[in-house]
Amino acid sequence: MAVEVLMPKMGMAMKEGTVSHWNKQVGDLVSKGEVIASISSEKIEADLEAPADGVLLKIAVSEWEGVPPGTVIGYIGHPSEQIVEETAATATLEAAAPEAREELPAASTAMAPMAATPASSKEVKISPVARKLAEAAGLPLESLIGTGPAGRITKEDVEKAIADRETKQTVAPEDDQRAAVAGKETVEQLPVSGMRKVIASRMMASLRESAQLTITARADVTDLIAWQQKMNEVTQKEHDTKLTLTDLIAKATVLALQKHKQVNSAYLDERIHRYGHVHLGIAVALEQGLVVPVVRHAESVSLPDLSRRIKALAAQAREGTLGMEEMQGSTFSITNLGAYGIEFFTPVLNPPEAGILGVGAVQDTPVFVGEEVRRRSLLPLSLTFDHRVLDGAPAAEFLHTLRKYLEEPYRMLL
The missing domain is CATH 2.40.50.100 (RNA polymerase II/Efflux pump adaptor protein, barrel-sandwich hybrid domain)
Known part of the structure; x- marks a missing residue:
């Protein structure tokens, strides 16, 4: 069987x-x-x-x-x-009399031509993918001919109808040259489903249902990078992990959120939910789209443990082994586009969170230090927050505190 x-x-x-x-x-x-x-x-x-x-x-x-x-x-x-x-x-057929079953071939023969007739406007049998393609192309469902089982309209039926329509279109003589160029153009229509469909709906809902504002700042991370290199000599030997700049930014963010709990909030049911814990979302870019695994209770773990958890979740995301429970419940998120050379950008809130931090690429820049010009490493930071939950001043205070931790990394140990 x-x-x-x-x-x-x-x-x-x-x-x-x-x-x-x-x-x-x-x-x-x-x-x-x-x-x-x-x-x-x-x-x-x-x-x-x-x-x-x-x-x-x-x-x-x-x-x-x-x-x-x-x-x-x-x-x-x-x-x-x-x-x-x-x-x-x-x-039903098995329960029918033998005489009725003997009539099946004739009945099947009579029904066969129905598969090649236009679908009824009242009850259209059509696959979900075919329906999306037809609606996108502006094709009336009742005009389509289904060749699937019981006259069901398939994706191939819709594609054929689109191709037939394009073939029938006439081109004016003066547009021959333009048509020749257009004939070389190809358009690939990709159904929006799975991960991309969820991202599309969540991001549109986020922009539609919250009052989003983005503020930016630069943090001088020259000392942080030097501190990272010294710390790695210890963490690799004693904790079997190598600290990344993302790990240090995550730790600084958690500490700043504990001092500015209004940023670690959500607007739900006409109430502001202010969290005492920090479930930190770290965005991971995949070929299919963006996922945000969550480090739960990030406020209670050491820096080496935070580093290990971030790496483990990122590895699971790339391997496709993350469960839904590992991508839910975040109270604040970080998204990093520094690897792509991006500086400032406008991250979109991950609902229902009230804040998300965008991290850009470190830029070596000449900076006045007193009367001297020195080479310093500046990190672009973009904070998007929900204006329903907090105003510009407290959001700026959070960003100021975060910069303090990044510019004076020893504060993370105090």
């Missing part, structure tokens, strides 16, 4: 999973434990392993199609094996 390949449930809050990519096609040999597809859900990307040895007999869910967890997305079995899909129609 064919083995069902199910959409896994990745996290308690998962409501829908998407097949990002099928690594195998129908007829390909697969081994138990071999990766056969990539699955995405909200902010989690994961590999799906084959549950058994055999051949991929059928792909039941197309790429970029979203389905609830537990849905059968494919079947694995022997090459000659028949797939038995239990449906209400099948159960």
Whole structure:
């Protein structure tokens, strides 16, 4: 009997999973434990392993199609094996009289042409991906012809309709040269699903539902960088970890948040929730999008432990092994674009947090120190905060305290 390949449930809050990519096609040999597809859900990307040895007999869910967890997305079995899909129609047929079952071929023949007729405007059978493509292209659903099972409109049906429409468009003679150039242009339409869909909705909701303002400052981290190098001689030997500039910024941020708790807050249900603990979110950039794993109770861990936790969570994020519980509950976040040479930027709040710190690239700059011009290392800082929770002055005071810790790093030990 064919083995069902199910959409896994990745996290308690998962409501829908998407097949990002099928690594195998129908007829390909697969081994138990071999990766056969990539699955995405909200902010989690994961590999799906084959549950058994055999051949991929059928792909039941197309790429970029979203389905609830537990849905059968494919079947694995022997090459000659028949797939038995239990449906209400099948159960009814089995219970019918032999005479009724003998009439099935004629009924099936009569129904076959219906798969090639335009869909009804009242009840359109169409896959979620096909619906999105059709709506984006402005195609009326009732004008589409479905070639899928029972007349279901597939992604391929919509793509064909778009191509046919473009072919029928006429070009005026004076636009021949322009058309020749346009004919060389290609546009790739990518469905918004999985991680990208969640990021898009959360960021739009963040901008729509909060009063965001960004202030900036530069911190002189010349002494901090020198201090980091000296500290690493000890931390590598005694704590088996190497401190990064991000680790030190995170520690300074936690200390500053403890002194300015109004920044470590959230606006929820017409109330300001001010937190005594610091669950620090550290943004990690992945190929599929941005994730923000959370270091819980960052205020209670030492600098070496904070460094280890940040590195461990970043590694899990890149390996795709983060759970939803490890990306929820942050009270303040840090996002760092310094590796890309960016200086100041405007980070968007990670709801429902009241603050997020953007870190830019360190710039070596000539600075007046008394009457002398010296080379100093300046770090750009961008603080976005929710103006519903705090005003510009307390936000500036937080940034001032943070700069103090970064410019006089010995304060972190006091």
